[in-house]
Amino acid sequence: MAIGLDFDGPVHRYSRGWDDGTIYDPPAEGAVEGVHELMKRDAVFIFTARTSLLLVGAWLIQHGIPALLDNGRHQFWNRRELVLVTNRKLPARVYIDDRAYRFTSWAQAFEELAF
């Protein structure tokens, strides 16, 4: 099963957060090498909440990461020679995300997240 990789943070450095919505930064340190290493081990899709998958895909290709844009027809992703760029939450054995919290129970979540 695939690995889901968040674009902003783990791949795009994203040093100013959303800012004006453009993809303004270079890759995060080690990101290009990291993506290629992941691709040797499993299929990788890069997910984003951004509306333009085209801009994300172009940025990835510009930085040496072969990418295909999601056309909405993939139920899952299992190709290793290129990453899928998607805004859908496809099945994955793990998601790598700079904002994720690993859910185990509601009690623990409320305790640890201090809402």
Ligand SMILES: [Mg+2]
């Ligand atoms: Mg992120």
